[in-house]
Amino acid sequence: LRERFPIDPRRCPVYQDLKGGGAPAGIEYYLPLFFDTTATLFDYLPPSALLALDAGVLESAEAFWAQTGERYEQRRHDIERPILPPAEILLPTEHLRQQFNATPLIETVAREHARFGEAADLGVQPAPDLPINVRDAEPATALKSFLASYPGRVLLASDSPGRREALQETLGAAGIKPSVVANWEDFAALADEAGSFATVAAFDNGFAISEPPICVLTERQLYPDRAGQPRRRRRSDRDPDSIIRDLSEIAEGSPIVHEDHGVGRYRGLVTLDVGDTPAEFLEIEYAKGDKLYVPVAQLHLVSRYSGASPDAAPLHSLGGEQWEKAKRRAAQKVRDVAAELLEIQARREAREGRALQADRAMYEQFAAGFPFEETPDQQQAIEAVIDDLARERPMDRVVCGDVGFGKTEVAVRAAFAAAMAGKQVAVLVPTTLLAQQHYQNFRDRFADWPVRVDVLSRFKSAKDNRAELDRVERGEIDVIVGTHRLLQEDVKFKDLGLVIVDEEQRFGVRQKERLKALRAEVHLLTLTATPIPRTLNMSMAGLRDLSLIATPPQNRVAVKTFITPWDASQLREAFQRELARGGQIYFLHNQVESIERRARELAELVPEARIRIGHGQMPERELEQVMLDFHRQRFNVLVATTIIESGIDIPNANTI
Template sequence: MERILEQLTGAGYERVAQVTTRGQFAVRGGIVDLYSWQAPLPTRLEFFGDQIESLREFDIDSQTSVRDLRFADILLGAADDQGATVRDYIGRDHLKIAIEPEECFNADIQISAGWTEWGPEDFSGAFQDCEIGEFAIGDLMLAEAKRAQFAARLREWRANKAKIIIYFQTEGEIERFREIMDEKETLDSVDLVEGTLARGFCFPAANLVVLSAAELFGRLAAHGRRRLRRIERHRAQIDFSELTEGDFVVHLEHGIGRFWGLQRVGKDEVLSIEFADEAKLYVPLEQAYLVSRYVGVGKKSPPLSSLGDAKWTRAKKNAAASIFDYAGKMLALQAERQTHPGHAFAPDSKWQTEFEHSFPFRETPDQLRAIIDMKIDMERSQPMDRLICGDVGFGKTEVAIRAAFKAVMDGKQVAVLAPTTVLAQQHFEVFRQRMLDYPVRIEMLSRFRSQSEQKKVLRLLREGGVDIVIGTHRLISGDLVFKDLGLVVIDEEQRFGVLHKEKFKELFKLVDVLTLSATPIPRTLYLSLVGVKDMSTIETPPLNRLPVETVVSGYDERLIRDAINRELERQGQIFFLHNRVQTIDRARDRIVDLCPEARIEVGHGQMDSDELEAVMARFVSGKVDVLVCTTIIESGLDIPNANTIIIDRADRFGLADLYQLRGRVGRAEHKAYAYLLLPREMMAIGAARKRINAIKQYSSLGAGFRIAMRDLEIRGAGSILGTAQSGHIMAVGFDLYCQLLKQAVAQLKGEKLRVRLDVDLRLDFVATNEAEFVHLGPQARIAAFVPSSFIGDASLRIRAYRDIAEITTNEQLERLMRDWRDRFGSFPSAVDNLFLLTEIKLAAARSGVSRVEVRERKLMLTRRGDFILVAGKFPRLVAAEIEQHLGEVLELIKKL
């Protein structure tokens, strides 16, 4: 085992407490976790002495094993002393074919340094150019006017005895194609195949024609559809025990303080927390569950609480009362909607099934779940009111499109509301493209339309001549009348004003409402709102999404020029982020000098709103190559063609902000790049450099960044809950807010909710920490704690105590024991006893016992304020061995 650890360190693997990304390993007793550079999932090795007893893969989020392995390849990845060029690997007698050879050298600026000895021209000189043949196929889009033309091409190919193969992404596309072509042409000699092909080609030399559904249906589907991961990824619940020195924390009983790390007091390990007036509180590790990381909804630091002050108790009471009212109003609103008669939409029609089969991508599990939820709601007789949360590009719009199509198939009209004209225009184009082959009339109402066009749309809406109308708040003005409105889709509701929201409630009380939000919602809040608000979350990124390549550099104009030119060469667009309005025009001028051929515009928050919207519209439509902007970058917009972001003075942004900004690119199937530029003098030092290194390290989707992403989500939670509730999140912290909300919902619904076991244990023969056990010795006490020899990392031990404190059922206890055995190996007796103490608490809670005390072998049990006596006496522990006493206590409680 030691030899393996030495090899891993020598090969550049980093030793950490918990493995979260490739190139890391962790050691816990006889267990070694490691994430090999090439592996899809990390590997867990369990040793018995120097022998590997078990080998298994585990999931990063839950840290638990998912399947056993017979063997595993570990790529050490150590650098070879002797370098080699590509030429060394190619023999003189081999045939070499390079398709678009310049792409080999333009793919990534980071490989250019490796061509110092052998330049591109030297490399390409070894190859002979040759023409393979014409691979063009022309425009085959199956719009109505072009179907006859395509049928003629098909006859021509068949007359020449060509082999014809057509690739379709789904079985539904094949059926749709058969239906379209039946009237025009027989398809007997054409191979219709289910598979993935981005574009078709003709190969005359082989008399072969290969076509793709992308060309036939007029859309180029994203290629490289990746298989679903073997494990359905679930985001881990917010782990507020991830504490670092200087973090604000919430102590359940004392309020908001500042965490200053773990310290030794005597032989005991404690959490050191500072409160107002520099007062210190030392919290034993076994009480770590009382402490959680403070996260508010803004960036403002909270005031520290005073120890012994009644202010904290008042803040908790006020928050609890307000949360109770808030939950009550939400439940009342839900109940009121249930009493209103709505339209029950019919089950899916044949056209609906075909329409959904023509979707060019594979739906993610979250997306499918949201679609099913939406359809169940629509087919009920009560009006739907569902919120769908998910990042931009995660597939919320497709859910809305299917809902709209379902409504139109049932003869109803649909209104789609967007907060900005640019977003409305984007929805208009996407909806039109998706429904191109169906008799659905879609119109738009916004400032992009003339007065006469708007009047015509208003008339058609009244007469029922428009099926779907898309627009801004213009859709809620008084002159707009629908013939038969059945569904309203509201995108980014939190960005509409209060008056608009009140109008929504008034106008759309009896119709189905589907609300979309690009603000990801924290899992804890989601679970707290279950049963109060109908919500679906889409957390799985699309299958074709690639991680963003992150380059960290000192400010370098040559790098900026190369990055912009490289993106322009592949017809892409670029964000250049300069976050100071005062100097943004100077930044624009520098970019103009570097890339005079690029179309460059400026966008920032101090511009006139109409002017900014016009700039964003030009950028979305591809009329601008480089947008020099502040952090105003539109969060709801999907700009798949923008795949490079250059962030000037990246040191001025926090980790969470950098992560969010980097997420603005990488939404198409193309590789995306984020360039983080620092002042030259900061390249080697400082906290900013650490932040930048962290974001560079975690370039894979969703890896690491748990705290950063959650901070972002929690800031967004304020926009979902509203301003008043944001104040309470600020006052008591997000973790406690969610607990109080969950309790309020359960209370209003008349359900029992046990947050933690409320049983007081006082056993004079048990040592619940290492210091006490060492001081009194094994003759006087038995150990019941998590020893540092079992879980070495302090933050993992804090998490372990929190996990145990949150157990409320025997099933949870058994699951936790399984997880710990898997992650940490065989239990020492101290951990066995700790689980036995939890079992005693569970048994006591079931029997209504609130306190279990043992004093000099006398067992004193308290229920509803009274002692429980057996034959008028306290029961006594009779076993000779002290190790057997816990088992005795458990059996005596069970007999109750």
């Protein structure tokens, strides 16, 4: 490395890692420095090898080679992380082309792009889409016609045994009764038998073979609008309490609380002689350097400090009055809260609420319209909410999960049950933009059902909003989405049965007081990614029911975090990677005063990016419009302050 590059070993992380016996990230790009000669894949292939190339391989290789050359030119002078020329570590495209020309080759191309005389038809076609619509009176008409006319055998492949049984039930009701086979081998062995068969198999797509005539249909053909969630081994059920209460060991220097003496700092375990017997004690340091030694046997008197900023925790004085006064104030607050909770709970228990229950068959049809497979946590949350609604007392449940983990579908199922039971639903959100997003989601899900959904929004005129409220009062709207405007005294419902609150922590004290009153009267469902401590404590105490959605959805991968000095070329590369996949970028900037200058710098660095600015000092409507445009992908880079924390699901934004 030192012979090849003019590096300063002290400033080169790669050199330091190698010297210490470690393997730095990206060590494979220094492979030629470890060996006299290196080999390619083609050096390992026997002369008789046959290559099969998918369409467009060479075009992709050429694009990659050009991109690699551009990145090399950008970073070739980096003396801290020196890099070799691409030709030393990668196979040039021209070399690749020569190898392909010298090797027996099968190239797959689409039929319409085949050159006459050079192409052989493999006799394989994509399977046709034969959608099953469970809402139709005849849900499998297309499949029935296909089976009647197809000359060979048809295999219906499901993702799991449960999905296969559900498919068999649907087909059985339509008069189609496929025979069950254990796997593909058993199906292939039935060469002389015609008809339809069902199995569990992991085919990505269906296909049809001309000779012998065999057609494989997967759920992509039968449910083309439905995206599957990859099957994962079911984990043992975990109590939400264990997730929240599973705390690590107390670190030395952390603040802790003694029941009788207040807040001090934990200084570790010490061994002291008590009489003739050594014993272990917790050493706690208080204000003015005073020490308290707590026997391990009295560990129950010590608890973790739960206040804000542990580093700045206020230490109490041993023997002082401060801790006793704080305990008396806390006890009074506890009594006040307890009285309030008892009153609400008594009103809830005394009120004989109406159970909200949809017809089971209708509910199953509605659930089938969800275009994804529910994650295990999401399914548990849905079942818990539906069970709560079916009881005679008002529900008060908190559903906690990250943005994009599927909380909205839980709310949609609850709203369906309430609407089908003849009750109205209010969906309460903190911002106009989030109201628009929920409105669109609810509209999409209820499009095929007699459920009227509308929204109160600043994007509408005052006259239109007043008309919506009149329709709500007359019972002409089943689901109304809105901000805190829904909590005002002039909003009247004909028969409100369910209130759904999203991002509860964003509402003010006055709105929460109104929610408290509602809690005793109607079913209440709270959705949150970041529950406020009071909500969380009430859930932990059993005063509010809690469901956690912790399983990420399909294709959600772990976040990778890189911490580096400011580097324009590295930044440009990060932008290009995200924009090349059609994604969007948040660029977080911490100063409103210089945010426009930063946006101009980024525009010069990445001219192909479409950049807009958003910050908290902008007029509220202007800021909402910026966020709405970002959600609709009208630009791809948002330079913003912390206002991006708004609960809005922008799944296309993949890089911060």
